[in-house]
Amino acid sequence: MAKTYDHYNEEAVMEYLGEGLKDLKRLTRLLEWRIPCQIHFRNLNFDSYHVFYNPVQEFNRDLSIAVLSVFAKEQPQSRKGLKRSRHGSTKDGKATTGATLPNSREEGISIFEALAATGLRSVRYALEVPGVREIVANDLSYQAVESIEDNVKHNKVERIVRTSHSDASLSMYLAKSDNKLFDAVDLDPYGCPSRFLDSTVQVLEEGGLALVTATDLAVLAGNSPETCYSKYGAICLRSPACHEMALRIVLQCIESHANRYGKYIVPLLSISADFYVRVFVRIFTSPASCKQSTSKLSHVFQCVGCKCMTLHPLGVTNLREKKPPSYSLPRLPELSKCPHCDHSYQMGGPVWSGPLHDPAFITKLLELIESSSEKFNTSKRMLGMLSVAKNELLTPFFYTIDAVCSIVHCVSIPLLTFRSALSNAGFKVSETHAAPNSVKTNAPAEVIWDIVRTWVKNGHPVSEKRINESDVTKRILEAPVRHDIRFEFNADADMDTEGLVRFQVNPAPYWGPGLRAKNNLVDGCATKEAKRKANQNKNKPPTVENAEPAKTDTE
Numbered sequence: 001m002a003k004t005y006d007h008y009n010e011e012a013v014m015e016y017l018g019e020g021l022k023d024l025k026r027l028t029r030l031l032e033w034r035i036p037c038q039i040h041f042r043n044l045n046f047d048s049y050h051v052f053y054n055p056v057q058e059f060n061r062d063l064s065i066a067v068l069s070v071f072a073k074e075q076p077q078s079r080k081g082l083k084r085s086r087h088g089s090t091k092d093g094k095a096t097t098g099a100t101l102p103n104s105r106e107e108g109i110s111i112f113e114a115l116a117a118t119g120l121r122s123v124r125y126a127l128e129v130p131g132v133r134e135i136v137a138n139d140l141s142y143q144a145v146e147s148i149e150d151n152v153k154h155n156k157v158e159r160i161v162r163t164s165h166s167d168a169s170l171s172m173y174l175a176k177s178d179n180k181l182f183d184a185v186d187l188d189p190y191g192c193p194s195r196f197l198d199s200t201v202q203v204l205e206e207g208g209l210a211l212v213t214a215t216d217l218a219v220l221a222g223n224s225p226e227t228c229y230s231k232y233g234a235i236c237l238r239s240p241a242c243h244e245m246a247l248r249i250v251l252q253c254i255e256s257h258a259n260r261y262g263k264y265i266v267p268l269l270s271i272s273a274d275f276y277v278r279v280f281v282r283i284f285t286s287p288a289s290c291k292q293s294t295s296k297l298s299h300v301f302q303c304v305g306c307k308c309m310t311l312h313p314l315g316v317t318n319l320r321e322k323k324p325p326s327y328s329l330p331r332l333p334e335l336s337k338c339p340h341c342d343h344s345y346q347m348g349g350p351v352w353s354g355p356l357h358d359p360a361f362i363t364k365l366l367e368l369i370e371s372s373s374e375k376f377n378t379s380k381r382m383l384g385m386l387s388v389a390k391n392e393l394l395t396p397f398f399y400t401i402d403a404v405c406s407i408v409h410c411v412s413i414p415l416l417t418f419r420s421a422l423s424n425a426g427f428k429v430s431e432t433h434a435a436p437n438s439v440k441t442n443a444p445a446e447v448i449w450d451i452v453r454t455w456v457k458n459g460h461p462v463s464e465k466r467i468n469e470s471d472v473t474k475r476i477l478e479a480p481v482r483h484d485i486r487f488e489f490n491a492d493a494d495m496d497t498e499g500l501v502r503f504q505v506n507p508a509p510y511w512g513p514g515l516r517a518k519n520n521l522v523d524g525c526a527t528k529e530a531k532r533k534a535n536q537n538k539n540k541p542p543t544v545e546n547a548e549p550a551k552t553d554t555e
């Protein structure tokens with residue numbers, strides 16, 4: 001007898017598939033509750049199905065549909081206002097003729113999905129994004145392309161979606177050599193996207209949109225700075241704000257690829273969610289604007305004792321009236337020892353230190369999602385995330401209160417009290433979408449430690465033993481308070497985001513980036529289940545029972 005599942009999870013789907021595939025509509029509801037398209041599976045068993053599909057990424061797909069819907073309304077208009085010469089340079093604001101835009105067609109946008117796997121995303125784009133003219137769904141795997149073709153036919157979107165069986169980069173280079181540029185390129189690879197970025201920045205129309213996912217957060221968030229440098233050209237640092245650093249490293253990487261062709265990026269939205277980061281950036285051409293890139297990139301200095309961060313830009317842009325800007329190199333400040341705890345610094349980066357989002361674009365996104373929330377199963381979470389992202393301060397990185405208090409071993413300061421103290425001292429505060437119980441502020445680290453010192457003095461003492469155990473705790477708590485710190489409630493610090501959904505509760509057992517398509521599974525692990533179990537606790541030090549040396553995942 002068929003069972004009803006209120007919430008899908010992979011086990012439920014596997015069980016259902018085991019019963020035999022009788023009702024495609026019902027399976028679709030299980031996989032992605034109410035989506036209007038149907039996903040056709042060639043085989044009845046996930047493990048014998050050699051194509052990558054991750055149901056947990058529904059939020060990512062919903063968000064992409066919303067972003068593309070807003071972008072599709074704007075791109076044809078902005079294309080008209082941008083001029084591209086034969087050499088690729090543009091002059092903003094001048095009207096252009098069709099001849100100067102090699103792929104200029106008035107109706108709708110074109111999308112290239114580089115690693116389409118089941119084709120679910122392309123099918124959803126074709127059915128749900130208004131104003132799409134053409135989608136090319138590409139995959140290197142022949143089995144994946146077969147399944148995309150099935151799904152395209154099944155959902156009757158042959159008029160819009162065309163398949164391509166090729167290496168993604170090669171396919172984009174060939175399209176570029178034929179002058180067939182795309183308005184949007186969707187890159188959602190397993191792991192690191194950087195190998196596809198060179199072709200992506202070249203194949204995009206002027207002002208085109210790159211939708212880029214990176215799922216190798218272990219590398220981006222500080223576990224392996226060496227691997228991070230080899231993949232993204234930047235050193236990551238381990239810190240409570242590591243997910244924002246991951247976003248900024250990915251943006252830096254796209255910017256550096258764009259700069260090679262006289263192009264630069266304008267981020268519309270940069271989201272850290274679950275086990276991945278996803279950035280939506282527009283790419284414009286202007287060798288003159290590329291000179292400003294060094295001012296949008298910074299090295300990050302992190303104190304090894306108190307973990308506070310200082311940013312140092314690679315260059316300085318001096319804006320001048322009625323003249324082009326001039327450029328200079330910044331001087332290094334005295335950074336040999338941290339002024340708060342007397343420890344030394346580690347250097348990371350370079351990272352993107354410009355804005356992560358375009359608030360005007362997020363406002364349009366919010367309007368779209370509010371007016372058509374029935375279209376998206378994850379609309380509540382999208383509204384929650386975007387509302388917070390829209391109001392984030394431009395200051396890079398943030399403080400996590402638990403991490404700050406753990407440095408001096410004091411009782412954690414309530415979030416609203418901490419934010420009120422910053423507002424009362426005259427500084428700006430905001431939340432961040434990237435982590436709960438965190439504060440973005442333009443206050444210098446000295447003010448943060450003044451708040452902690454005052455908190456400890458106001459009835460939250462730290463034991464002598466704790467103070468004497470750590471010289472960092474001792475130095476910070478012994479320093480004098482220099483700012484006027486008051487903890488009374490400040491209305492500016494009340495963000496009123498209660499009830500907004502931002503983080504998902506574990507949706508399925510072993511959820512995460514998923515595994516590569518089965519062709520690439522490691523020998524000896526024939527099933528996903530076996531690989532998952534083999535990977536459990538693999539980085540923990542060996543115990544007596546488990547004396548095998550731990551493997552290091554450099555992927």
Ligand SMILES: [Zn+2]
Nearest residue numbers: 303306338341
């Ligand atoms: Zn320090």
